[in-house]
Amino acid sequence: xxxxxxxxxxxxxxxxxxxxxxxxxxxxxxxxxxxxxxxxxxxxxxxxxxxxxxxxxxxxxxxxxxxxxxxxxxxxxxxxxxxxxxxxxxxxxxxxxxxxxxxxxxxxxxxxxxxxxxxxxxxxxxxxxxxxxxxxxxxxxxxxxxxxxxxx
Numbered sequence: 001x002x003x004x005x006x007x008x009x010x011x012x013x014x015x016x017x018x019x020x021x022x023x024x025x026x027x028x029x030x031x032x033x034x035x036x037x038x039x040x041x042x043x044x045x046x047x048x049x050x051x052x053x054x055x056x057x058x059x060x061x062x063x064x065x066x067x068x069x070x071x072x073x074x075x076x077x078x079x080x081x082x083x084x085x086x087x088x089x090x091x092x093x094x095x096x097x098x099x100x101x102x103x104x105x106x107x108x109x110x111x112x113x114x115x116x117x118x119x120x121x122x123x124x125x126x127x128x129x130x131x132x133x134x135x136x137x138x139x140x141x142x143x144x145x146x147x148x149x150x151x152x
Contacts, residue, residue: 002105004112007057007069009050014066015057015093016042022095026130057093058112060105068096070109074122083123089113091127106136114140 007015016039023029029038049055060068071093079086091113096106117125129137134144 001103002060002062002067002100002108004058004060004108007050007059009047011057011059011066012043012046014059015046015069018066018069018095018097019093021097022093025095056116058109060096060100060109062100067100068105068109070094070106070113072113072117074120085121085123087120087122088124088126089117089120089122091125094127094133106133107139110136110140 056072058070059066073090075088077086
């Protein structure tokens, strides 16, 4: 029904479009806000980070059309007792276009990412969940925590 693969720069425009759609859905882009600058900055980020492996993405395709994506960024922090490598994997940009939701695509993408991360030295896989995404992540053993704080 769908094909999963690691994304590459040939997927650049689809990755940018899906990220903007995600940001609209979570309320980071309001109404008819002009997104040209954000799209270009996102494009620049992917062009710089993907070839170096600093941002990785997987996509799901149906009839050669990308219908879902999920991204991965690694963070290197100082080692501690729970993580001697200090390497952490942050899952982001999990997004499925509305007509393809509920078909197991996001779950399959996350399983791909989890399998990939397990081949690395990363000892922590984490993400920020939307309400709609929480049930998917919980099925894959992600648990809510209250550890994070940030300056707003």
